[in-house]
Amino acid sequence: MAVLKKIVVVSNTSFADVEYLVKFDEHQILDGLNAIEINDVELAKKVAGFLKFNDHFDLFIISKDRNVLKQIYKLYPYARLVYEISHLYDFNKLKNEIFGLHSYTVLISDGEINQQTVRQLKRHGIVVFTRVNSTLDIAQSMLAGVDGVVGLDINELPDLNADYGFSPFVIAHRGFHNDAQENSIRAGIKAHQMDADFIEMDIHMTKDNKIVVNHDHTLGRTYEKDFIIKKEKLKELQKIKMTYQGEAVDERLPLLKDFDNKLVESNIGFIVESKVDSKHAMKRLSKVINTINRPVLLMSFHPFSIIHMKKYMPNLLNGLLIDFNLNKMSLKSIIKTSNKYQMMIHPYYKHSRSEYCEELRKRAINVLPWGVSEKDAVVTFLRGFYGVNTNHIDQLAEVIKFVSTKKEVTYDIGDVFNFELKSDKLLDVSKEVYVFDDQNTGLQTSKDQITGATKPGVAYVYLITKVKLGSTRYKLASDLIKVNVKEKDND
Known part of the structure; x- marks a missing residue:
């Protein structure tokens, strides 16, 4: 298992996953997966122009200067941007600054890293690196659960007799619905009671611009009557009772905000999958999200949803839902898109592209598999992903988070x-x-x-x-x- 050993190493050695270049060199940058530090705006413009000319996206660019990162993204938005901070400060301010710089990756260099800090950042989808100067620093970072370390002359990782600093996240797919309807308030409450880290839910928009939670674009499968959500006002839709196993139950079509209100005493996170892709719907979704004070991650199968989510909810991590077996999107396109739109990748868990997951790991692009079956829940949970998105969170009931x-x-x-x-x-x-x-x-x-x-x-x-x-x-x-x-x- 030894997931601690899977952290990304950025160094100037052959052992490293990412080669750490001490200075800008046009020939070296194009050769393999590299990282470079830039803290000068004029050099940033030069590098961005060079990357654009060569369409070279597979590069980590580390900077302490916010103007550098903004300039690079403006000229060439496909490189991986890493914001380096010298010390930790107000969490919400830090989170907003990271995403505001078109990044989702922070490099912490003060040596005061710990599990509580890393877990909090990762619950918001932020990838965490630390700058290390000794084997002791590396061990501290590994035990804290960071995604990667940056330092000179790293030739090995220390042996630690542990698998995790903290456990992967448990995501309740449409809530926990073993005796409730999927995407119901009851399923959301049960997910909280089962101690899930996140509830994954699907959203649509009604005719009167209300953001509601339901998987299908119609109600027929899970309600007494079959209405098309986008063609009806909320008041009409909520006259229809939800069903469970063919019997009517005392629940109506919930708003996304209803989940937040009912779980106000809980800090369970929301993973919101958009089933719609219009600009207007994403603007309405952003207004609801802005009232929710808990970790929220976004995802969609639809490219236009991702584009609009990035525009209207820039301070949240995006996510691409994909089936590697069916979707012919190349690894290059996945990496470029992830860098530009600050995305986690959500693949269907059964696929034959294990090499994709390994290449994404080397780039510290988090992977969160979905559709995980009951019999595969535990083994998938322990493979070192960000977490596991499953209907069967009861199989993970004995998990100790940290x-x-x-x-x-x-x-x-x-x-x-x-x-x-x-x-x-x-x-x-x-x-x-x-x-x-x-x-x-x-x-x-x-x-x-x-x-x-x-x-x-x-x-x-x-x-x-x-x-x-x-x-x-x-x-x-x-x-x-x-x-x-x-x-x-x-x-």
Whole structure:
């Protein structure tokens, strides 16, 4: 499994997934998958012109200068733009700045990265890289769950006895509808009760411009009567009762905003699939989305939906739904489109294009498979994708989203120190402690304890818990823990 090992490495070595070029070189840039830093606007114009002339999109461009990223996107919008920040600040401001720069990728260089920060960014679809200067930095980043690391002379990744820093996301496809109708408020509430990270839902627009949730463009399959949604006003559509297994139930066609209102006490995210592609519908959708204060990701099969979503909801991650077996879109086109429209890729989970997923991984383009069957839910969940979009979230009910513990502890030589490790539900979980670097302290451990050390100093450890999922177990790790080793004060 070892998904921690699948992070993208950007470095000036043959080990790297992406070659880190220390300066702009026309010949090197065109050779393979590369990354370059630009912090000068005039150089940015030159590079963008060169990329446009050669139609060379397969390049990471890293910059601390917002004007550089804006200029490159204006002249050639197909390169992968990475916004580097020196420190973390207000989350909403940061999120809006990243997307406002036509990016969905942030490079954090202050070394204070942790799982909570990374998970929060990724719930909004933001790809997270860190700048690293040592093996310790790399280990800290891997355990934090970042998508990639950037640094010089990286020739290997440290061995960590864990599979994940935090678990992939669980997406309830049209809610959890084992005993409720799909895309119903009841299915949404049940998804929350099952502790899903996101509810995926489908939207249409009524004749009077209301954004409603339903999969089909008509009501017949899931309601008592068959009406075409876009040809009727909401008031008329809501006179019709929803059905479940052929029987009428006390629910009517819900608005997208109804889900937000009913789940106001929950921070469950929404993945909104647009079944319509008009500019007007996307403008109306944006007005609803702007009132929703929770993670929202967008997606569609329709190219025009994606174009209009980018225009009217520029501060949200877009997504392309695709079936690799049926759609003949080339890998080149997928990468270019993802870079331009800031997209996650949502493929039907059964396909024969595993090489596509690997190439997308190397570029830190997140993949979220949909349509996952009951028997394949667990194995797909553990393959290292962003998450899994399935009707069968009950198969993932035992998932622990993340674990938490103190980031820094003090150990007195001669004592026994017991760690605490809690799940996302604040429950104590079983644990084992692993020494990453004892830094010559001679730190000794046994199962979940520190049992000894030979001299004072600083050491680094991490904890793991084993999560049972069906017949499979995976190892979930804590952040890196700093241990201050001291001589015991006997006074």
